[in-house]
Amino acid sequence: MPEILIAFASILMVAVSQLLFKSAMSDTRRLAENRGIGKIVFHPKIVLGLVLNLASALCWIVALRKLQISFLYPMLSINYLLVPLGAWWLFGERLSKRRCIAVCVICLGVFVSLLAGTS
Amino acid sequence: MGDRSEIPDQRTPESLRGIGGTALFVSVLLCASAHLILRHAASDKVGSDLFGLFFNLRILSGLGIYGLGTALWIYCLGKLDLSLAFPASAIQFIIVFVGAKWILGEPIPALRLVGAIIILIGIGLLFFERRELDA
Numbered sequence: 001m002p003e004i005l006i007a008f009a010s011i012l013m014v015a016v017s018q019l020l021f022k023s024a025m026s027d028t029r030r031l032a033e034n035r036g037i038g039k040i041v042f043h044p045k046i047v048l049g050l051v052l053n054l055a056s057a058l059c060w061i062v063a064l065r066k067l068q069i070s071f072l073y074p075m076l077s078i079n080y081l082l083v084p085l086g087a088w089w090l091f092g093e094r095l096s097k098r099r100c101i102a103v104c105v106i107c108l109g110v111f112v113s114l115l116a117g118t119s
Numbered sequence: 120m121g122d123r124s125e126i127p128d129q130r131t132p133e134s135l136r137g138i139g140g141t142a143l144f145v146s147v148l149l150c151a152s153a154h155l156i157l158r159h160a161a162s163d164k165v166g167s168d169l170f171g172l173f174f175n176l177r178i179l180s181g182l183g184i185y186g187l188g189t190a191l192w193i194y195c196l197g198k199l200d201l202s203l204a205f206p207a208s209a210i211q212f213i214i215v216f217v218g219a220k221w222i223l224g225e226p227i228p229a230l231r232l233v234g235a236i237i238i239l240i241g242i243g244l245l246f247f248e249r250r251e252l253d254a
Contacts, residue, residue: 013185018205025197046193080209084202098248106206106241113212113234 003066007032010034010059011075015082017049019090024049026091070115129209135246139198142191143207149188151214155222162223207245209238219223 006093040046063072080088084103095103133139160177195204213235219225 018201021193022196022201025193028197036225038163038230040193050189080206085203087201087205091201093200095202098244099202102241102244103202103246104241105244106209109234109237109239110209110212111234112237113216113231115197116228116230116234 003063003116006059007063007067007072007075010056010063011078012082013052013056015086017052017081018083019086020045020049020052022087022091035115060106073114074111076114077107080110133198134248135199135203137198139204140197140207140246143195143199143204144210146188146191146195147208147211149184149191151211151218153181153185153188154211154215156184156216158219159221159223168246203245203248207242210242 024040024043027045028040028043080103084093084095084099088095135143156177160175160181192204192208199207216227216231216235220227
């Protein structure tokens, strides 16, 4: 079943694009000469992130044609775990106990919201 | 006490209560509005041909607002931790639910209301996070 892989790729691409955006903004903070708006817009990581977002949307549409919405939509909540974990792992962001709890609560809330009303 | 906290350049210690949090809220509000505008335009079926659909004024303004929201979102990431900003952006679900109910007149299932309340609790936890005292 390749559709589920396409759906998962779509979700992963969103997570990667967010990590790329964050990484790009960290770069521009560090390099004072890179502060111009053009340097940010055309930063390779920003461009790649935007392309990934577009590719993700296309993959999502492809996946939607074969898989049920009630099955697909709740999958979107995975990113609310993946993105903070990625930020912790790659950028060393500190996950306080409170932030960990908040992340899990929000992930659950998004899951429950998307579970509903897709019948 | 994290072994990873010695990367000073990448730390963005702002809380959601500062300018970063305000910008985040505006950014998410823009993206949610864009979703609602696009939904409103798509449900109209003005001209079933793809060309007419794309060059519809509402579609174009929806996409423009979406772009503006994304630009502001990237600005926010220069101010806030990604592990703070991304979960907080789930407030978009709440805005879209409220907009879908009151503007588009879509019914909101009870389970979705429960989900919205759970999301709000999580965002509340993030909003009142104390950055200096975390461990």
